[in-house]
Amino acid sequence: MSHEIPADVTIKLLLVDDEVNITRALRRLLMEAEQYEVFIANSGRDGIALLREEADIGVIISDQRMPGMTGVEFLAHARDLVPDAVRILLTGYADIEASIAAINQGAVFRYLTKPWKDDELLQVVGEAAGGFWLIAENRRLNALVAKQNAELQDWNSRLKQRVLEQTSQIRAKSDALAESNQRLRGSFSATIEALAGLIEMRERRAPGHSRNVAALVTAMAIKLEVPQEQREQIRSAGLLHDIGKISLSDRLLVKPVSELDTKELKKYQSHVVRGQAAIDMVPALRDIGVMIRHHHERFDGRGFPDQLKGEAIPFGARLICAADMFERLLIQYPESDSFDSSLSELAQQWGKALDPALRTALEEGAREVYSHLSLPKCWKAKSPPKNSRSVCSCGTIFTAGPGCCCSSRAPSLMKAASRRSSVVS
Numbered sequence: 001m002s003h004e005i006p007a008d009v010t011i012k013l014l015l016v017d018d019e020v021n022i023t024r025a026l027r028r029l030l031m032e033a034e035q036y037e038v039f040i041a042n043s044g045r046d047g048i049a050l051l052r053e054e055a056d057i058g059v060i061i062s063d064q065r066m067p068g069m070t071g072v073e074f075l076a077h078a079r080d081l082v083p084d085a086v087r088i089l090l091t092g093y094a095d096i097e098a099s100i101a102a103i104n105q106g107a108v109f110r111y112l113t114k115p116w117k118d119d120e121l122l123q124v125v126g127e128a129a130g131g132f133w134l135i136a137e138n139r140r141l142n143a144l145v146a147k148q149n150a151e152l153q154d155w156n157s158r159l160k161q162r163v164l165e166q167t168s169q170i171r172a173k174s175d176a177l178a179e180s181n182q183r184l185r186g187s188f189s190a191t192i193e194a195l196a197g198l199i200e201m202r203e204r205r206a207p208g209h210s211r212n213v214a215a216l217v218t219a220m221a222i223k224l225e226v227p228q229e230q231r232e233q234i235r236s237a238g239l240l241h242d243i244g245k246i247s248l249s250d251r252l253l254v255k256p257v258s259e260l261d262t263k264e265l266k267k268y269q270s271h272v273v274r275g276q277a278a279i280d281m282v283p284a285l286r287d288i289g290v291m292i293r294h295h296h297e298r299f300d301g302r303g304f305p306d307q308l309k310g311e312a313i314p315f316g317a318r319l320i321c322a323a324d325m326f327e328r329l330l331i332q333y334p335e336s337d338s339f340d341s342s343l344s345e346l347a348q349q350w351g352k353a354l355d356p357a358l359r360t361a362l363e364e365g366a367r368e369v370y371s372h373l374s375l376p377k378c379w380k381a382k383s384p385p386k387n388s389r390s391v392c393s394c395g396t397i398f399t400a401g402p403g404c405c406c407s408s409r410a411p412s413l414m415k416a417a418s419r420r421s422s423v424v425s
């Protein structure tokens with residue numbers, strides 16, 4: 001089978017014959033093909049020497065009858081020296097049997113008889129050259145693939161190493177970031193708690209109000225399956241919701257809301273806007289500021305400061321509004337059944353001041369947060385003083401008399417606020 005040799009490829013041929021006329025004639029014939037570079041040797045010994053000097057001989061044509069070394073013997077040597085070269089034997093009719101034997105032993109690819117036919121010779125040499133080129137090309141491509149594979153493997157392993165190094169750098173940076181984030185969160189929470197403490201110092205009518213509201217909105221948010229990040233924001237807003245009251249006068253803060261004149265009421269109501277303004281310069285607190293601004297909006301649109309209505313009121317603000325109202329109702333009912341009384345009074349506000357969708361969350365959340373209000377019978381029996389709210393040293397908050405169920409411990413009392421006439425404003 002003949003294989004096309006690309007036009008820009010030259011194949012080296014070696015002609016070996018002791019008769020100069022023959023090699024000359026062959027050379028002339030083969031040079032016409034323009035794809036061959038022809039080398040000549042006049043004996044097997046010279047042929048071997050030339051094969052040792054000249055690399056990449058692709059086709060060898062040798063006469064059989066030569067002094068010193070026959071063509072078959074020379075081609076057998078040539079096979080050892082250049083195994084890829086295609087070997088052709090030129091022989092007379094008398095040597096045909098020896099030529100066939102040489103082919104069978106693998107020393108010779110083809111034989112041509114003298115005198116040869118030019119076309120036939122050119123065709124046989126063309127096939128031989130094509131076969132050689134195919135093998136050489138195959139070998140070159142295999143070597144190229146092997147080289148590229150090795151490079152790829154090397155590149156891969158360097159890339160892997162780089163990825164590993166970068167991954168470990170990224171991980172280290174991410175750990176450092178997480179740590180500093182954690183520290184920031186810690187100091188952020190501590191700052192919020194400290195601010196809540198300041199607010200409560202001024203809010204004498206309702207000790208613990210900010211923390212109680214924060215606890216209740218958190219419990220409600222959990223019931224409503226609010227994602228943790230948003231839940232933490234709502235809790236912070238619960239802690240800070242009345243921060244604007246810091247700027248109000250003591251006189252205004254202790255006066256019942258129902259007794260405020262128009263001017264005083266307006267000032268009192270400004271605590272929501274003042275609260276938002278107070279924290280607005282801190283970007284991380286801006287969403288919290290929005291909840292603070294709207295925590296006195298009513299679901300029916302009759303609240304303040306913007307008379308927002310329904311779901312136009314930010315979700316967190318609606319939670320705070322409900323928790324805030326419930327918290328203040330508890331103070332309004334200092335009796336031992338304050339919890340149930342507050343819940344039933346609050347029931348009138350669902351759909352009016354409060355978002356009815358939050359009712360179950362508030363009632364269930366309040367039961368958890370204010371479980372301590374299920375007071376022991378002993379306190380209920382002691383008819384506690386009106387308008388008081390106490391905190392025992394054991395941590396129990398109750399609305400009963402000057403002691404706690406854990407009677408062995410000395411109670412510390414925190415006098416509570418005076419009765420509030422309006423819990424909605």
Ligand SMILES: [Fe+2]
Pocket residue numbers: 241242271295296
């Ligand atoms: Fe408020």
Ligand SMILES: [Fe+2]
Pocket residue numbers: 209241242324
């Ligand atoms: Fe409040």
